[in-house]
Amino acid sequence: MPAILETLRDRLGPHLGHADDPAGRVRLQTLVLLRWIAITGQLLAILFVHFGLDFRLPLLPALAVVGVSALLNIVLFIVYPIAKRLSEAGATGYLAFDLAQLGLLLYLTGGVDNPFAVLILVPVTVSATILTLRSTVALSLLAFLLAGVLTVWHFPLPWTPGSSLSLPATYQWGTFIALALGTLFIATYAWQVAEEARRMSDALAATQIALAREQQVSALGGLAAAAAHELGSPLGTIAVVVKEIGRDTPPGHPLAEDIALLQSQVERCREILARLSRRPAASSDVEAFADLGIANLIETAAQPWRRDGIGFAVALKDEGPPPNLPRQPEIIHGLSNLLQNAMEFARSRVDVELRWDERSIRLDILDDGPGLNVDILSALGEPYVTSRPDAGGMGLGVFIAINLLRRSGAQVSFANRPGGGARATVRWNRPATVRPRP
Numbered sequence: 001m002p003a004i005l006e007t008l009r010d011r012l013g014p015h016l017g018h019a020d021d022p023a024g025r026v027r028l029q030t031l032v033l034l035r036w037i038a039i040t041g042q043l044l045a046i047l048f049v050h051f052g053l054d055f056r057l058p059l060l061p062a063l064a065v066v067g068v069s070a071l072l073n074i075v076l077f078i079v080y081p082i083a084k085r086l087s088e089a090g091a092t093g094y095l096a097f098d099l100a101q102l103g104l105l106l107y108l109t110g111g112v113d114n115p116f117a118v119l120i121l122v123p124v125t126v127s128a129t130i131l132t133l134r135s136t137v138a139l140s141l142l143a144f145l146l147a148g149v150l151t152v153w154h155f156p157l158p159w160t161p162g163s164s165l166s167l168p169a170t171y172q173w174g175t176f177i178a179l180a181l182g183t184l185f186i187a188t189y190a191w192q193v194a195e196e197a198r199r200m201s202d203a204l205a206a207t208q209i210a211l212a213r214e215q216q217v218s219a220l221g222g223l224a225a226a227a228a229h230e231l232g233s234p235l236g237t238i239a240v241v242v243k244e245i246g247r248d249t250p251p252g253h254p255l256a257e258d259i260a261l262l263q264s265q266v267e268r269c270r271e272i273l274a275r276l277s278r279r280p281a282a283s284s285d286v287e288a289f290a291d292l293g294i295a296n297l298i299e300t301a302a303q304p305w306r307r308d309g310i311g312f313a314v315a316l317k318d319e320g321p322p323p324n325l326p327r328q329p330e331i332i333h334g335l336s337n338l339l340q341n342a343m344e345f346a347r348s349r350v351d352v353e354l355r356w357d358e359r360s361i362r363l364d365i366l367d368d369g370p371g372l373n374v375d376i377l378s379a380l381g382e383p384y385v386t387s388r389p390d391a392g393g394m395g396l397g398v399f400i401a402i403n404l405l406r407r408s409g410a411q412v413s414f415a416n417r418p419g420g421g422a423r424a425t426v427r428w429n430r431p432a433t434v435r436p437r438p
Helices: 002-016 028-052 059-079 088-108 115-130 133-152 169-248 256-278 294-305 329-345 397-407
Strands: 291-293 311-316 324-326 349-356 360-367 410-416 422-429
Touching: 028 059, 028 088, 028 115, 059 088, 088 115, 088 133, 115 133, 115 169, 133 169, 169 256, 291 294, 294 311, 294 324, 294 329, 294 349, 294 360, 329 349, 329 360, 329 397, 329 410, 329 422, 397 410
Parallel strands: 311 349
Antiparallel strands: 291 324, 349 360, 360 422, 410 422
């Protein structure tokens, strides 16, 4: 028996993919479960029609068709592990077999006259939700072909003994057209919805990666402060020893110049460590750095994207001290993405205008570039929407920025400026997000 199972694995494996195939679209167990549901329904329908309604049908051939499907399911369940994932070709072949099996069963029980002919839509719909457009189109064409064949060739529809039901050809072809249009519509709709969900899932994964990277960068401040603290004592010891050696070394000694250089480098190291110790550590370690003035935060977010020839200024449009924002990776990275876009499109300058009151904080990022394409303005913020497809961009920068800023409680919107250029507006409600100055 093990030898037989191994042989089956070797023969079916290249067609179904590997259990650890990372590109696998769907687990084999999922399709096996769906097939068991279909087999159960088919078996109950056959037995009910034949024995319950006493309609004559080719019982043994129909049961044989259902039995072949059940046998294949049993073989797959025994041969392969539960976690096995099917490759694209394997899942397509699996669903194609289900279509062919259903077509043969319908051929024995009335073709398109059989009301269960609508089940032809099921494998195509499953394909549209888990497989690529190419596979879905191939299965849709197979469904069209089967529906056409079943319209012309089929056994009579099971009916009351001694009588028969013969539907007009016009009705039969109308059923074929309905099946074809239904397959086309449902496959297109299901694939579009599933593709949108896949795109959103991929884009959210990219957002998580970007946030994790920003959190790692923020954590470096705490690591630097800890390192400065730990290195302070041994460096102080080195400074004392070097100073004593320098005091005992007479002027003009061959080592005097080297000792002086060593003293200067030790002093430089102490200055560097002092600066590191003043940088923000992890939020739980140095509460003094938990909040930044919003103007400083904007400068921090814009710094990596500053370039020659592009002016940059932050204007405070209200009186009084500006509010603080929490030093959150979501805020810094989100604003950084928006400022990067503004810097890249600007012709000569980028301005950031800050307004606030007791209820909200509003931040406008203004550039003097060509503005936003009106064709994508309403969709801006959706994943993979970009105005620069030829530049190799994936259209995830704005999507990531919006989702990160929403985590901080912000609302983000975009518009074109009347005089040219684009405007990105970020608004926070107070005091939910903004903590007061100490």
